[in-house]
Amino acid sequence: MSVPVDSDRVLVETVRRIADDVAAAAADDVDRNARFPSEALEALRGAGALSAAVPAALGGDGASLETVARCCFELGRRCSATAMVFAMHQIQVLTIARHLDGAPWFEAYLRELHEEQRLIASVTSEVGTGGDMSRSIAAATPEGDGELSFEKQAPTVSYGLHADDLLTTLRRTPDAEAGDQILALTKSGQAELEPAGVWDTLGMRGTCSPGFVVRARFASEQVLPAPFAEVMNQSMVPLSHILWSHVWLGIASDAFERARAFLRASARRRPGEPLPAAARLSHVMAELTLLRGEVSQALHDFHTDDADDRSRLMTMASVLRFNNLKLAASEHAPSVCAGALEVVGIVGYRNDTPHSVGRHLRDALSARLMVANERLHATDAALLLIAKEP
Amino acid sequence: MNGDSRTVIRSVLREHARLPVDVDTLGDDADLFAAGMTSHASVNLMLALEDAFDVEFPDRMLTRGVFDSVSSIAAAIDELSGDGEPSTAGGAG
Numbered sequence: 209m210s211v212p213v214d215s216d217r218v219l220v221e222t223v224r225r226i227a228d229d230v231a232a233a234a235a236d237d238v239d240r241n242a243r244f245p246s247e248a249l250e251a252l253r254g255a256g257a258l259s260a261a262v263p264a265a266l267g268g269d270g271a272s273l274e275t276v277a278r279c280c281f282e283l284g285r286r287c288s289a290t291a292m293v294f295a296m297h298q299i300q301v302l303t304i305a306r307h308l309d310g311a312p313w314f315e316a317y318l319r320e321l322h323e324e325q326r327l328i329a330s331v332t333s334e335v336g337t338g339g340d341m342s343r344s345i346a347a348a349t350p351e352g353d354g355e356l357s358f359e360k361q362a363p364t365v366s367y368g369l370h371a372d373d374l375l376t377t378l379r380r381t382p383d384a385e386a387g388d389q390i391l392a393l394t395k396s397g398q399a400e401l402e403p404a405g406v407w408d409t410l411g412m413r414g415t416c417s418p419g420f421v422v423r424a425r426f427a428s429e430q431v432l433p434a435p436f437a438e439v440m441n442q443s444m445v446p447l448s449h450i451l452w453s454h455v456w457l458g459i460a461s462d463a464f465e466r467a468r469a470f471l472r473a474s475a476r477r478r479p480g481e482p483l484p485a486a487a488r489l490s491h492v493m494a495e496l497t498l499l500r501g502e503v504s505q506a507l508h509d510f511h512t513d514d515a516d517d518r519s520r521l522m523t524m525a526s527v528l529r530f531n532n533l534k535l536a537a538s539e540h541a542p543s544v545c546a547g548a549l550e551v552v553g554i555v556g557y558r559n560d561t562p563h564s565v566g567r568h569l570r571d572a573l574s575a576r577l578m579v580a581n582e583r584l585h586a587t588d589a590a591l592l593l594i595a596k597e598p
Numbered sequence: 599m600n601g602d603s604r605t606v607i608r609s610v611l612r613e614h615a616r617l618p619v620d621v622d623t624l625g626d627d628a629d630l631f632a633a634g635m636t637s638h639a640s641v642n643l644m645l646a647l648e649d650a651f652d653v654e655f656p657d658r659m660l661t662r663g664v665f666d667s668v669s670s671i672a673a674a675i676d677e678l679s680g681d682g683e684p685s686t687a688g689g690a691g
Contacts, residue, residue: 342637385618385634437631437662522661590641594648596657 216275223279226251231287238414239567244370245414248290259322261301267322277454284458288571289414293367295451300328300375303443307434329371335361343386347379357425366417372396389436399424411570442521446530453503456541456575463568464496467548470563485551492547499540506533524595531584538575545569607671614646615639626668653678
């Protein structure tokens with residue numbers, strides 16, 4: 209992960225400091241009480257990090273994807289919830305920035321996002337679609353006065369109550385087929401979220417992602433102009449898999465570091481005595497190395513395709529490539545955490561030691577379910593029948 | 599691409615695209631995905647087209663845009679079976 213530009217390096221340093229000083233200190237409380245990591249988000253806002261990916265021409269930092277990914281990794285090492293909220297927000301910002309096609313409303317919006325450090329949540333999941341983001345039931349419905357409205361039953365909206373604005377997938381019109389979609393950005397005041405349940409989960413508790421019935425009314429310029437299939441294949445899906453994977457890599461890396469610190473302390477207490485768990489940790493390290501390699505190679509591949517010819521991201525080969533990243537990262541990150549737990553033993557199983565890795569394991573287990581791996585395997589199974597390269 | 603191939607394409611569509619409407623009600627340029635073709639059905643469509651025309655779509659052609667209308671499919675088949683044989687399959691690599 210190289211970060212060439214000076215401003216990018218400063219951003220990574222700043223985010224790392226926030227991760228170490230603010231996010232880490234609150235992580236256990238955020239997890240225990242399933243509460244939003246407000247102090248870390250306020251610190252990120254204060255540092256202007258929420259507009260890191262807004263192009264410089266619109267007032268933002270114009271940070272590279274490598275830099276944003278690195279920030280996700282650094283936050284992931286200290287507080288999974290903060291990292292996932294940051295990652296999801298950046299996915300929305302990057303998606304808008306990459307597909308606004310000069311639309312004045314969206315340019316003005318990104319300027320405002322930079323000035324006010326607004327936080328965007330996404331409303332992509334929907335009751336009744338079986339987790340398939342490429343189909344919608346809720347539709348953008350004309351209201352006669354030129355405005356549009358929708359009502360959407362969302363089974364999860366991550367940090368929905370803490371976001372300023374919402375990016376929502378919808379059918380283009382009430383008559384449109386399920387796959388004929390648009391993305392609409394609505395601002396606070398235009399949307400209301402009626403809670404439909406609570407968020408009391410195994411892990412990723414601080415993302416505060418319960419279900420909602422979302423109702424909104426908005427102007428037609430608030431529909432992203434680019435074709436949805438392009439937005440999804442060139443940005444939303446691959447960027448999600450890349451940034452999520454950096455978060456999961458961060459979680460796994462910290463679990464490994466905790467196990468290593470534990471072993472080092474044991475070795476210092478009894479120098480020269482055999483330490484069987486060290487061999488186990490070596491296996492964990494080998495798996496972590498594979499995970500790191502895949503995460504960084506995928507980032508590189510995205511960059512190459514995007515720079516050479518963005519349409520390459522539309523191919524099935526590309527869909528397979530970034531699905532495979534998600535599958536690999538979501539399997540190996542929890543596996544590294546479980547390995548670290550075995551190395552540390554009961555001290556790691558306890559929730560109150562410097563070597564605790566239970567939170568890491570619980571948080572990392574969410575990776576397989578954020579877009580269920582079996583759904584991705586089903587997609588890949590169909591695509592590999594026709595795609596020519598693996 | 600002559601009218602004959604379009605007829606073949608339409609018959610493959612009828613059999614494999616699982617459209618909620620009759621394919622003959624759609625013009626050559628109508629968006630098949632907007633008409634209700636799922637991405638899963640589109641894979642079966644591609645396989646059936648490879649068989650029907652005895653061609654192999656290289657990875658660079660395996661995008662939604664190439665299969666989103668009768669015309670775009672015809673253009674792709676045209677390119678693959680035309681005299682100016684394009685570079686080898688797997689050109690996306």
